[in-house]
Amino acid sequence: MSLYRDTGVVLRVHKLGEADRIITLLTRRNGKIRAVAKGVRRTSSRFGARLEPFCHVDLQCHTGRTLDIVTQVQTVDAFAAPIVGDYGRYTSACAIIETAEKLVVEEDAPAMRLYLLLVGALRALAFSDREPGLVLDAFLLRAMAFAGWATAVRECARCGAEGPHAAFSVNAGGSVCSRCRPAGAVTPDAGTLALLGALLHGDWDVANAASEAARRESSGLVAALLQWHLERQLRSLPLVERRAPRARATSE
Amino acid sequence: MYEGPVQDLIDELGALPGVGPKSAQRIAFHLLATDAADINRLITALQQVAKGVRFCEICGNVAADTTCRICGDARRDPLLVCVVEEPKDVLAIERTREFKGRYHVLGGALDPLSGVGPDQLRIKELLGRIGRDEITEVIIATDPNTEGEATATYLVRMLRDFPGLSVTRLASGLPMGGDLEFADELTLGRAFTGRRAV
Numbered sequence: 001m002s003l004y005r006d007t008g009v010v011l012r013v014h015k016l017g018e019a020d021r022i023i024t025l026l027t028r029r030n031g032k033i034r035a036v037a038k039g040v041r042r043t044s045s046r047f048g049a050r051l052e053p054f055c056h057v058d059l060q061c062h063t064g065r066t067l068d069i070v071t072q073v074q075t076v077d078a079f080a081a082p083i084v085g086d087y088g089r090y091t092s093a094c095a096i097i098e099t100a101e102k103l104v105v106e107e108d109a110p111a112m113r114l115y116l117l118l119v120g121a122l123r124a125l126a127f128s129d130r131e132p133g134l135v136l137d138a139f140l141l142r143a144m145a146f147a148g149w150a151t152a153v154r155e156c157a158r159c160g161a162e163g164p165h166a167a168f169s170v171n172a173g174g175s176v177c178s179r180c181r182p183a184g185a186v187t188p189d190a191g192t193l194a195l196l197g198a199l200l201h202g203d204w205d206v207a208n209a210a211s212e213a214a215r216r217e218s219s220g221l222v223a224a225l226l227q228w229h230l231e232r233q234l235r236s237l238p239l240v241e242r243r244a245p246r247a248r249a250t251s252e
Numbered sequence: 253m254y255e256g257p258v259q260d261l262i263d264e265l266g267a268l269p270g271v272g273p274k275s276a277q278r279i280a281f282h283l284l285a286t287d288a289a290d291i292n293r294l295i296t297a298l299q300q301v302a303k304g305v306r307f308c309e310i311c312g313n314v315a316a317d318t319t320c321r322i323c324g325d326a327r328r329d330p331l332l333v334c335v336v337e338e339p340k341d342v343l344a345i346e347r348t349r350e351f352k353g354r355y356h357v358l359g360g361a362l363d364p365l366s367g368v369g370p371d372q373l374r375i376k377e378l379l380g381r382i383g384r385d386e387i388t389e390v391i392i393a394t395d396p397n398t399e400g401e402a403t404a405t406y407l408v409r410m411l412r413d414f415p416g417l418s419v420t421r422l423a424s425g426l427p428m429g430g431d432l433e434f435a436d437e438l439t440l441g442r443a444f445t446g447r448r449a450v
Binding site for chain 2: 017043052053084085087094240
């Protein structure tokens with residue numbers, strides 16, 4: 001039986017038998033893997049607490065016939081505690097890991113860029129003051145770009161004509177010019193398009209300064225884009241708790 | 253593959269949690285060799301579970317009547333309510349013989365990945381109970397895992413505005429009979445955070 005070692009983020013856990021769990025992870029070198037962690041539901045487990053969702057771990061596994069078996073786990077980043085301490089962050093983090101799981105269809109196929117993006121997003125949620133809704137939308141836009149569905153924010157999604165363009169079509173994949181504008185396209189506020197561009201390119205000064213209306217509209221567009229590309233709705237996305245900006249929340 | 257009813261029985265038993273195909277086969281052949289009276293008792297018990305089990309109108313625990321045994325017991329302290337995820341957690345706490353208050357069963361934990369949000373749990377019923385009854389302390393005893401901790405966080409936020417209500421969380425830390433060197437850093441960290449004067 002061969003051993004391998006990798007670092008990864010726990011995406012999901014399923015109960016197995018009396019005290020075991022099947023752990024789904026997105027790893028640095030092996031992409032999405034599923035492995036059995038034996039006895040981790042017992043309170044005496046030596047690494048049960050390290051194999052909870054959002055945990056970034058260094059693990060060693062045995063290669064099994066159907067599923068691999070986790071033999072050792074060390075914590076790299078303890079994202080779980082600060083994330084679950086805030087319900088808004090928790091719901092955003094759930095949507096992030098569900099998206100990561102859905103975007104990686106094949107197991108054991110490396111997805112290094114998505115892995116690094118996931119770790120960065122969880123780190124921002126756990127340890128930074130950034131608004132969880134903005135972190136979520138930035139992750140979704142960039143993860144879609146990695147999957148080949150980059151949102152056209154400035155140029156026309158159909159003909160490539162330089163913008164900015166007023167219309168936005170989810171089906172077309174972003175902004176559309178007046179000649180390409182399909183039926184059902186919407187006309188978002190200019191601030192919304194600026195926010196989408198800022199989130200896609202990591203311009204956090206612009207993103208943090210966006211109005212509440214622009215944040216609401218952009219999160220709706222991002223959710224619609226994701227659902228269009230994935231051809232299904234994420235379970236966690238409707239349950240995400242969107243909050244008011246931090247400065248305003250503290251003044252209330 | 254066995255024929256007819258025996259294979260049907262093995263298939264049904266094999267669908268139960270924790271029962272694999274070998275165990276299902278063993279249980280099926282044990283039942284075949286069992287007295288008819290014992291089989292009838294099992295059938296009656298299964299039928300009663302299917303028809304007769306209800307959930308307590310007050311706390312959501314499994315009950316034989318409209319209210320459960322604990323909610324109907326006048327000796328239990330009505331000012332203390334322990335919030336748990338599942339009815340089996342009530343049994344686990346009752347085994348300690350430490351808690352003399354009443355319970356509130358949420359019916360699960362907040363788990364957006366499975367589509368479970370606040371509206372799918374009995375949180376509104378809990379808030380209604382606190383507003384209606386003179387409850388002075390709510391003890392949150394959700395599981396010490398990600399979903400349980402997130403549920404506790406949400407409940408604390410919902411309960412902190414009730415005047416005169418104390419909200420507590422079960423202590424978390426090192427298990428009895430364990431060695432400190434084998435404790436993981438998360439558990440050990442929680443044990444330090446929750447340390448108490450002796």
